Amino acid sequence: MSAEQGGPARAVPNPPTSLDPDDWSALRADAHRMLDDMIDSIARVRERPVWQPIPDDVRARFRQTLPRDAMPLADVYADFTDHIAPYATGNVHPGFMGWVHGGGTAVGMLAEMLAAGLNANCGGRNHVGIEVERQIVRWMRELFGFPDTASGVFVTGSSMANFMALLVARSAVLGPQVREGGLAGEPLTAYASAAAHGCVVQAADLAGLGRGAMRRIPFDAAHRIDIAALRRRIAEDRAAGFRPFLVTGSAGTVDTGAIDDLAALAQLCRDEGVWFHIDGAYGSLGMLSPEIAPKLAGLSEADSIALDFHKWGQVNYDAGFLLVRDGEQHRATFAAPAAYLRRETRGLAGGSPWPCDFGPDLSRGFRALKTWFTLKTFGTERMGAMIAHTCAIARHLEARVQREPQLEMLAPVTLNIVCFRYRAPDGIDADALNAEIVADLHESGIAAPSSTTIDGQLAIRAAIVNHRTTYEDVDRMVDAVLQFGVARTS
Ligand SMILES: *Cc1c(COP(=O)(O)O)cnc(C)c1O
Numbered sequence: 001m002s003a004e005q006g007g008p009a010r011a012v013p014n015p016p017t018s019l020d021p022d023d024w025s026a027l028r029a030d031a032h033r034m035l036d037d038m039i040d041s042i043a044r045v046r047e048r049p050v051w052q053p054i055p056d057d058v059r060a061r062f063r064q065t066l067p068r069d070a071m072p073l074a075d076v077y078a079d080f081t082d083h084i085a086p087y088a089t090g091n092v093h094p095g096f097m098g099w100v101h102g103g104g105t106a107v108g109m110l111a112e113m114l115a116a117g118l119n120a121n122c123g124g125r126n127h128v129g130i131e132v133e134r135q136i137v138r139w140m141r142e143l144f145g146f147p148d149t150a151s152g153v154f155v156t157g158s159s160m161a162n163f164m165a166l167l168v169a170r171s172a173v174l175g176p177q178v179r180e181g182g183l184a185g186e187p188l189t190a191y192a193s194a195a196a197h198g199c200v201v202q203a204a205d206l207a208g209l210g211r212g213a214m215r216r217i218p219f220d221a222a223h224r225i226d227i228a229a230l231r232r233r234i235a236e237d238r239a240a241g242f243r244p245f246l247v248t249g250s251a252g253t254v255d256t257g258a259i260d261d262l263a264a265l266a267q268l269c270r271d272e273g274v275w276f277h278i279d280g281a282y283g284s285l286g287m288l289s290p291e292i293a294p295k296l297a298g299l300s301e302a303d304s305i306a307l308d309f310h311k312w313g314q315v316n317y318d319a320g321f322l323l324v325r326d327g328e329q330h331r332a333t334f335a336a337p338a339a340y341l342r343r344e345t346r347g348l349a350g351g352s353p354w355p356c357d358f359g360p361d362l363s364r365g366f367r368a369l370k371t372w373f374t375l376k377t378f379g380t381e382r383m384g385a386m387i388a389h390t391c392a393i394a395r396h397l398e399a400r401v402q403r404e405p406q407l408e409m410l411a412p413v414t415l416n417i418v419c420f421r422y423r424a425p426d427g428i429d430a431d432a433l434n435a436e437i438v439a440d441l442h443e444s445g446i447a448a449p450s451s452t453t454i455d456g457q458l459a460i461r462a463a464i465v466n467h468r469t470t471y472e473d474v475d476r477m478v479d480a481v482l483q484f485g486v487a488r489t490s
Contacts, residue, residue: 027073030073030074030077033077034077035113037081038109039106041085042092042106042109045092045093045094045468046093046094048086048093048445049090049093049444049445049446050090050093050095050096050442050445050446050447050448051089051090051093051096051442051445051448052086052087052443052445053087053443054087058083058087061079061083062083089101090448091103091104091466092104092466092468093448093466093468094466094468094469094470094473095445095446095447095448095469095473095476095477096447096448096466096469097447097448097449097450097462097463097464097465097466097469097474097477098448098449098450098461098463099254099450099463100254100281100282100311100417100463100465101311101463101465101466102308102309102310102311102312102313102314102315102317102465102466103314103465103466103467103468103469104310104314104315104316104317105314105315105316105374105378105467107373107374107377107378108314108315108316108370108373108374109316110373111316111369111370111372111373111374112316112369112370114369115365115366115369115370118366120365120366121363121364121365122154122355122364122365122366122367122368123354123355123356123361123362123363123364124341124351124352124354124355124356124357125348125349125350125351125354126347126348126349126350126351127348127351129366129368129369130351130354130355132366132368132369132372133153133154133355133367133368135368135372136152136154136321136368136371136372136375137150137151137152137153137323139375140152140307140321140323141323143287143288143380144284144287144299144300144302144305144323145300146300146323146325147325149325149326149327149328150323150324150325150326150327151323151324151327151330151331151358152321152322152323152324152358153321153322153330153355153358153359154319154320154321154355154364154367154368154371155320155321155322155359155361156318156320157281157308157310157318157320158197158199158279158280158281158306158307158308158320159197159199159202159320160320160322160359161281161306161307161320161321161322162197162199162200162203162248162277162279162281162306163199163202163203163206163207164322164333164334164359164360165203165248165277165304165306165322165324166190166203166204166207166209166246166277167207167333167334168275168304168324168329168330168333169190169245169246169275169277169303169304170183170188170207170209170245170246170333171329171332171333172245172275172326172329173188173243173245173246173274173275174186174188176332179333182208183208183209186243187241187242187243188209188213188242188243188244188245188246189213189214189215189237189242189243189244189245190204190209190213190214190215190244190245190246190247190248191214191215191217191230191233191234191244191246191247191248192214192215192216192217192225192247192248192249192250192279193216193217193218193219193224193225193249193250193253193260194216194217194218194219195219195223195225195250195253195255195256195258196216196248196250196253196279197250197253197254197279197281200214200248200279201214201216215233215237217229217230217233219258221412222258222412222414223253223255223256223258223411223412223414224258224259224260224261225249225250225260225261225265227261227264227265227268230247230265230268231268234272234274244272244274245274245275246274246275246277247265247268247269247272247274247275247276247277248277248278248279249262249265249276249277249278249279249298249302250278250279250283251278251279251280251283251284251286251296251299251305252280252281252282252283252284252286252414252415254281255411255417255419255452255454255461256411256412256413256414256417256419256454257283257394257413257414257415257416257417257463258412258414259283259295259296259414259415261298262278262296262297262298262299262301262302263297263298263301264298265298266298266301266302269303275303275304276301276302276303276304277302277303277304277305277306278299278302278304278305278306279306280296280299280305280306280307281306281307281308281311281320282307282308282311282312282465283296283312283415284296284299284305284307285307285309285311285312285313285383285387286312286387286415287299288380288383288384288387289384289385289387289388290384291384291388291391292384292387292388292391292415295414295415302325303324303325303326304322304323304324304325304330305322305323306320306321306322307320307321307323308320308321309321309371309374311465312387312390312416312465313371313374313383314374314383314386314467315370315371315374316370318367319367319370319371322358322359324358330358331353331357331358334356334357334358334359334360335353335357335358341354341356341362386467389467390416390464390465390466390467390469391415391416391464393416393464393469393470393471393473393474394413394415394416394417394418394462394464395413396471396474397418397462397464397474397477397478398413398418398420400474400475400478401418401420401478404478404482405423406422406423406482406485406486407420407421407422407423407478407481407482408420408421408423410454410455410457410459411454411459416463416464416465417461417462417463417464418461418462418463418464419452419454419459419460419461420459420460420462421434421457421458421459421460422434422437422460422481422482422485424489425489428489430457430458431457431458433485433488433489434451434458434459434460435451435458436484436488437460437481437484437485437488438450438451438460440480440484440488441477441480441481441484444480444484446476446477446480447462447473447476447477447480449461449462449463449477450463460481462474462477
């Protein structure tokens with residue numbers, strides 16, 4: 001604190017009920033130790049297993065009753081180092097290749113600490129947290145070629161962003177009265193590839209349309225939505241009295257990383273007069289790489305894009321985002337008049353519209369800060385190079401799988417996801433074998449891919465999302481797959 005802001009910390013006695021310490025220097029010492037330990041932990045992550053199961057006695061510790069008495073911070077921290085830190089998900093580790101998890105950065109961690117210190121409520125009002133979020137909105141307009149009238153808002157993740165996009169599309173087609181009167185039996189139908197993420201279907205469920213209203217369209221050999229089949233289904237639905245209103249394209253499917261033909265989808269949506277949303281949860285940030293961006297052609301024609309900074313963007317969890325071309329339509333879907341949220345032209349209640357006008361959350365944390373720190377500290381060039389490198393590692397892994405007679409590829413590699421499996425000898429169930437190999441890998445602590453089903457076959461699925469993962473890491477994973485495969489079949 002500068003002198004103008006009230007001078008150096010003075011010994012003003014705490015009210016006895018305050019939660020601040022009497023001795024700040026003791027807290028400072030604890031704090032420095034925590035920070036140093038965590039920096040060491042990230043710097044030395046390779047020395048630990050990717051993941052380890054939680055022992056029963058550790059799990060039991062989390063069944064204790066509500067703590068009545070105070071406990072020294074240092075003791076609580078010791079509990080953390082012994083019983084929490086060792087049993088985390090593992091996605092900080094370069095051997096983590098499961099699902100689609102970003103690795104986070106030490107920079108993002110520091111930004112989270114600063115945000116927690118400010119303890120800003122970024123639902124609204126006239127303070128700088130809102131300006132930082134607006135800065136990210138402007139940057140995303142720039143990255144995706146959206147107009148100045150586009151809006152954006154931070155949310156937990158793309159599950160929420162995809163749901164909110166469906167609500168905006170619904171308001172756009174039915175008009176503002178849907179917010180008062182509900183769907184009133186309107187036979188709305190929406191469309192996505194059968195390879196789309198489960199949350200895209202869930203969005204129709206949550207919105208009260210029902211899962212059946214989200215038509216699952218077949219995909220081609222490259223795992224891209226079949227555009228002709230989509231056109232046919234829309235025509236059939238119209239003929240049967242349904243009201244098609246939304247198509248969701250995938251920019252990086254969760255199973256294989258396939259990218260729908262977004263330019264063709266944009267054209268189809270214009271022809272059909274329906275909302276064009278893109279689930280760009282992880283793939284859309286490929287726009288940061290000049291090498292990947294051409295694969296995403298058509299992205300900038302979308303009406304809305306859901307994306308996650310916490311995946312390829314490496315921002316520490318959680319940092320999902322929704323971008324909407326027509327900012328007014330977005331606001332009209334969520335803004336609500338409430339006396340206690342009255343807007344003013346000056347003072348802390350100024351600066352409308354607020355983020356709470358663009359989504360269902362009122363109180364919300366300062367997710368924008370860690371995203372701002374990450375983008376500023378590394379810059380888009382370095383971020384793009386990192387993203388392109390994860391794709392290069394995936395191609396290296398694909399080439400290795402193709403060289404190993406015991407392994408086979410199960411899906412084409414578009415971006416950074418590789419689906420393959422160990423060939424089972426006659427008489428051994430390949431699905432069960434590969435599921436065991438994945439569990440063996442997890443328990444070995446060497447690597448943590450996940451599994452999925454491709455054309456009815458269980459695949460070992462490695463998604464290279466973590467910026468720390470190297471060529472050697474994927475080779476080590478393949479070596480272990482081969483070892484466990486042999487051990488289980490001989
Ligand atoms: C991760 C993911 C989602 C869900 O996003 P969350 O941030 O986990 O809510 C949706 N779609 C795709 C393609 C994803 O990869």
